Amino acid sequence: MTEGHNTVSEDDLHAYVDGALGPRERLRIEQWLEQNPAQAEEVRQWRAQAVELRAHFAGYARSDAGDRALLLANGSERPQQNPAKDARSFAGIARAVAAGLALFVAGGLTGLYAPTLLPTDREIQPIAAADSLPRQAQSAFLVYASEVRHAVEVGADDQTHLATWLGKRLDHPLSIPDLSSLGFSLVGGRLLPVNGRAGAMFMYEDGTGRRLTVLLGRNDDNRETSFRIDSTDGVETFYWIDGPIGYAVTGEVPRDLLQQVADECYRQFEKSEATKS
Amino acid sequence: MSQSRNGDGEGAGEHPASDRFEEDVLALVPALRRYARCLVRSDPDGEDLLQDCVEKVLSRRAQWRGVNLRAWAFTIMTNLGRNRHRYVTMHPQVALDEDLGLQAEDHESDPLERSRLERALNGLSTENRSVLMLVVIEGYRYQDVAEMMAIPIGTVMSRLSRARRQLAEAMKDDNVISMRRPK
Structure with a gap:
């Protein structure tokens, strides 16, 4: 290796464009770019982009009377x-x-x-029964996680009512998982159709607004499955079926975090089953 | 009855009409307005996102750890933007308003160039777009972005790289108006 000239990484090039390097590093990159015209052209484009982007959005950084x-x-x-x-x-x-x-x-x-052409309302449409549990869980997540004020029908301040109400509609006694140990607090819940029957959705949120949903639906074939995972467009769902109820935990968070959430939900649902029976 | 709206119990009456925290938030509004617009496809969407973000910042003030309000607010905005983007992606017709002359502002630059850049940006995933904007427009260091988005710094770099390459590519052959993000 001659003076490290061969060791310019792409990260170095970004850091160079973003002005994140000291003078010596800058010089090293500049020398390297002279020998590498293709990369030099790319760097030139990135810089031009940055200038254009800054100009494009500069006007928005303003105060308004309102x-x-x-x-x-x-x-x-x-x-x-x-x-x-x-x-x-x-x-x-x-x-x-x-x-x-x-x-x-x-x-x-x-x-x-x-x-x-018909305007789509934000109300969720009943989902075709053929759709699988993870698909439905992802649809519900996508629709409701984007709602700021109407993400839930009943808020976390009325948890007892929420559990009783949804438990009744689901025809299954229900306890709402507490995910505070993982940094997520309950936003609330809502009733929604799962496999054409009444199902329940709980929404959680962390301190920065990242959201997760826990979906419960009737499972008429009464079988059981292990934990499964389904990932579509960066939205991850852990789901499992436990006798009469199917469960799905969905979020756009790292998979290991979501797994911890799923584990925690499973543990808490099991526990409440045990105390009720 | 919706009980969800003020679920944080942060009663407005507890605070005087305006306090230090609110003044600090107010001072951040211009920066937040710009970042909001960086994440969405139209001016009205930007104002809407800004409003959502300020509302969330105020209602979550109890969760703020007391350091770097700006970064915290930007993180909240990033998450709101991502949630919103998913909705728009599922309902692509909402995104069409960019072409309807709803631009409320008087910008000097060439409108054709502006819409060309906007279209290129709209082809980016919201994750890549957020990283690019935090770095290029807001001037955050890679490490800051990693912390704000709760992702490894390697992911910051790969998103930045994808965003830059994709944008360069889209600006090069600007002949497609994409209404639906390809899988």
Whole structure:
């Protein structure tokens, strides 16, 4: 190796572009780039991108007269919605209208989007019974994890009611797992269809807003499975079937963390089964 | 009845109309507004995300550890942006408003160039996009980004690399308007 000239890694190139290197390292990279025109071109593109991106977004870093109102808008004073759940703000309305218009135009031009012309509501549609448990769990996660104000029907402050209500609908006594040891607190829960029957979903959230869902649904064939994992587009689901109930834990978190959550849920569900029977 | 809204028990009455924490948040709003817009596809979406983020920051103040409010707020924004992006990906028609002239701002640069860049950005996954924006726009160090996103630094580097390459590629052959993110 001559003076380390052969040891420029791609990480070094990024660090060079991002100004994260000291003068000596910079010099080393510059010398190396002179010998490596392809990489030099790439570095040039990355720098140009950075300049363009900064210019593109610079105008947004501004204060608005309405900023203080953002602080007051917390909770009750924020205009609450009407039946169209997406229309929770002016921006939401504008977006919904715009989306409708765009669809109309796109549909008119190509006919391609005609089937989606009907505005999709954020209410979850009953999921086809043929869909498997992990698919349904992922759909529910994708739909409800994006909801800020309507992620759940009953909040964590009414846990006893939540457990009783969903347990009754599920026709299975229910205890809500406590995941605080893993840094996730309960947001709340909601009723939703699983395999065409009433199912229950609990949502959890950590201090930074990462969310997880725990889904329970009736399992009519009454079999059991081991833990299984299903991963689609970065959304991971651990699921298992335990007699009359199927369970699915879903999140976009590292798999080992999700596994710990699944283990914890399993342990707690088992325990509550044991004390009830 | 929805009981979920104020589940954090952080009663508004407990605090005077405005306090130190709220002033600090207010001072962060311009930076948060920019970062919000970096993560979404249109100005209204950016304002919407900003509003969600400020609301969440205020309602979660009890969980703030007292250091680096900015990084904490950015982490919350990153997660909100990711949650939102998943929804948009599932319902791609929502993303079309970028082309409807909803841009409220008066930008000097060439609108064609702007929409070209926007389209290229919209082809990035939200994870790669977040990393790129935190590094390039917000100037965070790789280690900071790793901590904020709770991912290893190697993942930060690979996301940054993917984002840069993909963006360069998309800017090169800008002839596809992608409405649906390919699998």
